[in-house]
Amino acid sequence: MGFKRNRNFQIDGSVVNDSPGNGNTFSTHVGNNYHQHFSGTEPGLSNLSSRVAFNALHDAEARYPQPNVLAGTRQEIIQILSSWCEDDSKSSRVYWVNGAAGVGKSAIAQALCEKYTQTGQLAAEFFFSRNDSSRDNLDPFVDTIAHQLATCKALKPLIAPLIDHVIRSTPGILHKTLEDQFKMLIQEPCAQVDPRYWAQLPRLVIIDGVDECIDVESQKRLLQMIQNVTPTLPLNFLIFSRPELHISRIFSHESFIPHPSCLALGDFAESVRADIKLYLCGAFARIREEHRHTLDISSQASWPGDSVIDQLVSKATGQFIFATTTTKYIDTGKLPVTPVLRLDVILRAKRVANSPSPYPDLDLLYSQILKYCGYEGRKLLEVLRLIVSPFDKEGDLQDPFRFDDSPPALQSLCALEQLLELSQGEAAALLSGLHSILAIPSSKTEKIVVLHASFSEFLLDTQRAGVYHVGTKLSSQEWMQVLIPYQIRMLSRYCVEYNHWSIQSPRIYGGDDVDLGSLNVWRFLYENWTTIAANDQITAALNVFDPHLYLTTIIYWGYKEGFFGLFTVQRGLETYTHDEDYIIAVQMQISMFYGAYRKLKVLKISDKRSRSCLQDFFTRCKSFFRGFYVSFPSHISDTLEEAVKYMLVVCHLSISRLPYHLMEYSFSTTVQGRYPVRKWIIRVLPSNNGVAIPSRWEVKYIDATEGQLLRKLLELPCFNSSVNSQRIMKALGSTDIEHWTHEVARLDWKKTWKTYLLGKVAQSMQRKRVMGKVVYLEDEHDSECHSVLSPPV
Template sequence: MSFFSDAKGFTINDGAFNLVQGNQFNNTYNLADPNDVFKLVATNAAANGLYNSEQRFPLPNCHPDTRTEILQECNQWVLAKSASERVYWIHGPAGVGKSAIMQNMSERHARQSPELPHPRLAASFFFSRNDVTRDKLDPFVATVVYQFLKCEPLRAALGESIFEAVRADPHIFRTTFENQVQKLILEPCTKVDPKEWDLLPNLVAIDGLDECILVPSQERLITIIRKAIPKCPLIFLVASRPEPRIRRAFEHEGFTSFLGRLPVGKSDESTRDITIYFHERFGQLQDTHPELRPLDVSWPGEEKIRELVRRAGGQFIFAVTVMKYLESDDSLPSERLKAILSTKVEDSTESPYADLDLLYRQILSTCPVVNREKSSMILCLLATPHFHPPRLDGQGKVTDRFIFVRQNGSWRSSGMIEALLNLKRGEVETLLFRLHSVIEVPSDAYGKNVRIVHASFTEYISDPNRSGDYHVKKLEKLDYLDLIARALLRIISGHSRNYRSYLSSSATRPPPYNSPTLMNTRYSIINVLHICLKLDTPSDELLKALNQFDPYLFGTWVMNSGLYRSSYLQRWREFIKWAESFEPRGSQTFLGKIESFMDGFCIASPPKSTTLQHLDCVRAYLEHVLYATNPVHLKWHELLQSLYNVVIEVNLRVLLLPADSRQSPQLRDWVLLTVTRKDAENVDGLLGSLANCSSEENLIQDIRDDTYESVHTLDLVKQNNLYSLRKLVVQRQKEIGVTPFPCTPPSTAQMGSEEMASNLPTVNQEANPINEDDNLVNEGTELLEMEARSVGNAGFHSIATAVANPNPKVHIHRVLMVGIWVLPILLALMLYYNTPSLYG
């Protein structure tokens, strides 16, 4: 049983589409099955962007008996005006309640009612700059199509066309958004009879377009909608702030005939609605809070409510935040209300949200000074968008999705924040306890995001002119990646004790497959190398963290990571070069560990879990991926697998340990072999010289049969290297207790004696002694050897060596070979000494 499955990428075989997402989610889709196509669409959709997403809970909505006029106008547009005004843009400043209106409209038109016999909502998408899964345009089309397929009437009408489009291009969600819209939305919709659309949902609700963090994408989506409208039966309800680029995009002349607008802001209606809200919420607070029960039912009084309404200035977010702040359990509501009302806005302030800013300052001031630094670190992280550092997947393709975090947690969950900032478990909840009116902290440490309730608070703390001492600066991308790398290294280091304890008993098994500790550690190991390589100037803290890095733990986890482990191991060398460039700054301990590891280590497998033949192939695999200078040539482990007739197990269980671990009594019954740099480089040299043999199959057959058919008869270097490689295979066979292949010295019909082979530069053996009778020959060939070395001709050197070691069994081919090379040189020397005039 493996520690993990690490396959990642896409393959198609006979209509089956293999999607391997992230670190453990491996799904094979048979695209002939519509349900599997639906699963593929769902994989690319952003579940948090749906109107009924649990991640957005508590969902914003209009308070009862408020926003009646605006909601009535929106409903009239959906039911009547949309025939001409195909796009309706709700716009207004921050905090006026646009998302609540969009939530109300989505919920109302997603269900049947007496006034709505047929639901009209086809899809919704709620952008948020505080949620990495829905802060960009990337998942928009997939999320819309996912909802089409979830709706039974739309699935019946559009499903087959969508399925055909996905089957035709399983990577369609990696194509341009324009192509996705064309193939997955426009073409399926236009194939439906226009009369059928009278009974089909056709409303697409898009909220918070201004919170799509890539501003050009905001205009791009509006442009796509504008171009689609003339031939598309869908209608679009869009809400956003009136940002300049969004406003200009909607002012395009192409929108003139089919765009409706609805401004939302300070008005008599908003003033009335906020007053209603305050009255009802103060009444609820008085009923539930012990301190307020003895007070008069009119508390806090009309005058104070009017002052709060005035300060709200049409911003519902002000009213909502005030009431959340007053509901805190650690202070008296009456005292907090008094503090809010006693603080006045300075006349000189230029902020358009002066009263809201004042409220935010009051809330932040309640945090204990002693915790201010840590709280600011958390706020800084919450204000920083999560960057997707692209990494290589198992097939060498670049992916920017960290699927483990997306599926099993979040980069802004309390557990992840504690890991990133090196805080104690539970400390995030404690530090943010007095900020619950502006920050939501879920109880699940690795579930939902810790979330800033409203974008206006993010804007406040990010603007030094508005927040002053409470300003937090967003992290730059490289600083953020440095922070991630440090956190991942701490996670890896923290798991070292579990790795070592694995040796305590031969019966020990790895942690549970889906345990959070195991998943966190594995995720960290797979990603830390790539993230570090993105940093040209790592922080001193990161370099210190590297000194805790355990290369044996890293190698063990990667080797147990499934099919594509080589992609990670081959980046190992890049990682070493990267660390060497910062050696003077404190990474010497790390480099010492790495050098020791690369010089040699043990590989071990638990008793009865594998054979020595399998483990020898694993050793050869490590020798190849860690030391081979030319990964394209013949692979050592593939050669051994063919010779042994075994295959390296995908579900491999193997430990990488220091070279001296063979002496450990805990490993007495384990299967162990040693990997050394010296042996690996020797193998790499031999295989590199044999890379251009007639075929790998012939080479393997030669090793097995003790022949030389795969190399040219006159190529003495390759013949010697083939002989040396065979000797190495035989040596490995003896080491693991396998009957060795025959390995006789080169015969008369081939290349010469064993002694001759031992003198070749590619074999690390001492030269054989030379007889006194051979002295004359040695003297006669010394000049030839010097000449061969000077021109770097390995073949010439081999001939010179062969002449220096005569053998009565030498085949006629060798004699001819020597003659071909030696005679021209002898003639040249004779001419040189006898006719000097020719040479000046």
């Protein structure tokens, strides 16, 4: 039967499959409830989809290669869990599988997900991971489970319209408490499905790694949500975690009714030993085949022998992670390091007597791998500390790396080199021996992933790691102290390379454009300096930062096609990136920089160490905010002259109102200019050094006090209402900026003369120019000019 543009028909006890886009409006009868929904248009589910942690699914590319059980292993455990999953008469809808680190919990969960996806019995899953910020917390859990229920092939006709209706009819539901979301998006929609249908519907929900949710309170909250709905929710929850005390208490508490089933993987010691031995035999067979050229003929069929495999099984103490890490380490060696030599390293390692570690052999394995990977003092530990520290995206620096549409991951090889000032390729070299415990992508921009949480725990535990202890995880404040100097260095380097005046734009760290996240660094410093310690890296980065190059660069950024979006210009709740906001955008960048400079000046007064450390930075800034030179070609076309005038206005106004604040600037629409047709026609230069310019270039002095007067004039009401922008631009009709304020004032002299005269009086009292020497270079190419270095004044 076909449907198209039909209304008000009912399906009772059946499933309707309708093609998207037909525009049908129909209702389903589920139990005693009727629900009208619209085929092909589900805005509620679309909103839900944007909040899903797709990395938490068993077949996510981000989890590749997924942990899985070797064929023929873990059969007893999988059979027990399969019996519970397939038992329709089970007394409890919750089953807790617990085990120590490295026993293979995630591999078992993965195998069951794959099995019941094939049979159509899996309703939803969620794999937590402390190494992935998209699934290391509870926030996306409810949305991810609800989305899977709504998109599951068998459940979709019954559940999707219910969830979609709830989202569309309940504004703000996706911002309610997780408990309310769980009730409204999962519990209540499932309760509205006729109980008779559930016997044939997918009901299994697998949750792995509850302990990998980084907040303990969130772990408790998740289990309590499940506990509260167990008596009525028709879903079955198979939950995997370590036997942490707070988790064990919830599952064993008398209020958990009916009482959950429980399986401790540690109770299967003998079968696990047999499975580990089977795994090792298979892994060494593969290694013998792939590395047979490194083995002598007599060893090609039997190496390493039964006694060695038994020895490794004993060292594993029931931990599959020991077996898998050992074989990966042996297999990833490069000549002259052969598998035989790598195995010998592991076998000769001696366990520390009376070790306090719960996993002494695993710790010994990690130590041996680190010892023979080319360990070089603190550099490797600094890299590893960044890799095992989660990054909380907060505030203005929430996106520290934004080159293009595909930003590199914060814990990628590319990012690590820049954050720690390593040479190109050094991060990959430092980590080259750790492929058995780290997933290191071939792409320098993809995230490095710790293959097992036990390695992160080892590095962060001083008793277990010893000399390989990396310290504590970086706090949010410590992350900022790593990011801030990086971003200042990025701006400095980009401004220097951008101002080489080359025909083509420079390529910085593999990207065509500057790290756009760095543009917020001044605002962040201004607003958060009391919580940011002035470490050596920050002061060193500030001392080489040149505001003259910075202003030159952001002026040209504004002229590059599509680059107005670089500048965040906010008025109230709105963000502007239009052409008329260009002057505001440049002024905002300079005023944010000035705000950070003033905060640092306060620190200078109270901190003697900072006074000496930041002296170069303060000297350079003092000169810049007093005034600077601008140089440009003398003989240019009319079009370029218009562009020069406009850029001079921007320079004039950029330092005219220095305090950082957000406000409406009415003059932005009265000052307009044309874009230049070539890249380099203006250069900002310091005034406290000599200025060397080509012989056919002009030089003008930009005075901050004169700029303040011009701004005051342009903001007078008379120019907003009675004087149009063309007349103002005519008054600014030359590059002779010394007469601009006079010409603008004359446009409406009766209403502006007091402002003009008072400004001139104040200017004569405040002005303290430091004029440098202008040097004309007869033999210099027309496209080059620079400052002549001399001791700062």
